[in-house]
Amino acid sequence: MNHKLEIAAFARKIFKHQQRGLREFKIIHPAREWLFGLSAVALLLLCLAAWNVFTFMKYSNTEVTGSVTPGEEVVVYKTQNVEAALTEFVRREEQYNQLLKYVPTPPQVEINETATTTETTSEASTTVETIAEDAASSTEIEEAATSSTADQTE
Amino acid sequence: MMRVTHRNLLIALITLLILGGAFAFMIYKISAQGVVLEEYIKILEEQNTQEASLLRLQKIAEDTKNDRTQLQGHFLKQESESLTFLNLVEGLAPQMNVTLETTDLNKIENKTDKSEWIEVHFDLTGSKEDIVRFVRTLEVLPYVSRVNSVLLTVRSLELWQAEVVMQVRIMSYES
Numbered sequence: 001m002n003h004k005l006e007i008a009a010f011a012r013k014i015f016k017h018q019q020r021g022l023r024e025f026k027i028i029h030p031a032r033e034w035l036f037g038l039s040a041v042a043l044l045l046l047c048l049a050a051w052n053v054f055t056f057m058k059y060s061n062t063e064v065t066g067s068v069t070p071g072e073e074v075v076v077y078k079t080q081n082v083e084a085a086l087t088e089f090v091r092r093e094e095q096y097n098q099l100l101k102y103v104p105t106p107p108q109v110e111i112n113e114t115a116t117t118t119e120t121t122s123e124a125s126t127t128v129e130t131i132a133e134d135a136a137s138s139t140e141i142e143e144a145a146t147s148s149t150a151d152q153t154e
Numbered sequence: 155m156m157r158v159t160h161r162n163l164l165i166a167l168i169t170l171l172i173l174g175g176a177f178a179f180m181i182y183k184i185s186a187q188g189v190v191l192e193e194y195i196k197i198l199e200e201q202n203t204q205e206a207s208l209l210r211l212q213k214i215a216e217d218t219k220n221d222r223t224q225l226q227g228h229f230l231k232q233e234s235e236s237l238t239f240l241n242l243v244e245g246l247a248p249q250m251n252v253t254l255e256t257t258d259l260n261k262i263e264n265k266t267d268k269s270e271w272i273e274v275h276f277d278l279t280g281s282k283e284d285i286v287r288f289v290r291t292l293e294v295l296p297y298v299s300r301v302n303s304v305l306l307t308v309r310s311l312e313l314w315q316a317e318v319v320m321q322v323r324i325m326s327y328e329s
Binding site: 052 | 159188291
C-alpha cells in the first residue's frame with residue numbers, strides 16, 4: 001500500500017510540476033523579449049528615418065534649370081552671313097548708282113560696211129571679266145575690219 | 155502559455171502587421187510621389203527650355219528686324235513680282251541706249267538646294283560699250299540675281315547684239 005501511495009504521490013508531484021513548469025523553469029524572459037522587440041522596432045525606425053532624410057535631401061536639392069546648353073543650341077540666325085550679304089548689296093548699290101550716273105558718249109566713227117560676226121559666251125561668275133576680254137578681242141576684230149575697209153578704199 | 159500572454163501576443167502581432175502595412179504604404183507613396191515629382195521637374199525643365207528658346211528667338215527677331223527687312227527687299231517675294239523686276243530692267247535699257255527685248259521668262263528650281271529662281275532671257279541691241287555697261291548694270295541690280303551667260307554678237311561696227319540669261323531668286327523659307 002505504501003508503495004502505491006508513494007507512486008501516486010510521485011505522479012501527482014510530476015503533474016503538479018508540469019502545471020507550474022513554465023513558472024519554475026523560466027523559459028520566457030520578458031525583459032529580454034521586450035529588449036529584442038524594442039531594438040528591432042528602433043532599428044526599423046532608424047532605417048526609415050534615414051531613408052526619409054535621404055529622400056528629402058534628394059528632392060530638396062533639386063533645381064529646375066531648363067536652360068539650353070551650348071551643345072544643344074541650334075543656330076537659327078546666321079548674323080555673319082546676313083551682314084556679309086548686306087555689305088555685298090551696299091557694294092552693288094554703289095556700283096549700280098555709278099553705272100546709272102554714267103552718260104554715254106555718242107559714237108564718233110561711222111562705218112557703213114558690215115563687219116564679220118563673232119560669238120562669245122561668258123559664264124555667270126565671271127561675266128564682267130569675260131565681257132572685258134570679249135571686248136578686247138572684238139576690238140581686234142574691229143581693227144581688222146577697219147584695215148580691210150581701208151584696203152578696199154585704196 | 156497563459157491566456158493573457160496569448161492575447162498580448164495576438165494584439166502585438168496585429169499591431170505589428172497594421173504598422174508594417176502602414177509603413178509599407180507610406181514608403182510606396184513616397185516613392186511614387188518621388189517619381190511623379192521627377193517627371194514634373196523634367197516637364198518643367200523642358201518648358202523652361204522652350205520658353206528660353208522662344209525668348210531668345212523673339213529677341214533675335216526684334217534685333218534683326220531691320221536687317222531682315224532690308225535683305226528681304228532684295229528677293230522676289232513671289233513669282234508675280236518678276237513683273238516689277240522686268241519693269242525695272244526694261245526701264246533701264248532706254249536710259250543706257252540699249253534696245254531690250256525679253257524673249258523668255260520661266261521659273262526654275264535648283265535641284266541641289268531646292269531654291270527657286272526666275273530665269274529671264276534678254277536680247278540686247280546697241281553699241282558694244284552700252285551693252286557691256288548694261289550687262290554690268292544687270293550684274294549689280296539690287297536683287298539676289300546672277301547673270302548666267304552673255305552671248306555677244308557683232309552685227310556691225312556700230313551695232314552689237316547680246317543674248318543675256320539671268321536669274322533672280324524667289325524668296326523661300328527652309329522648313
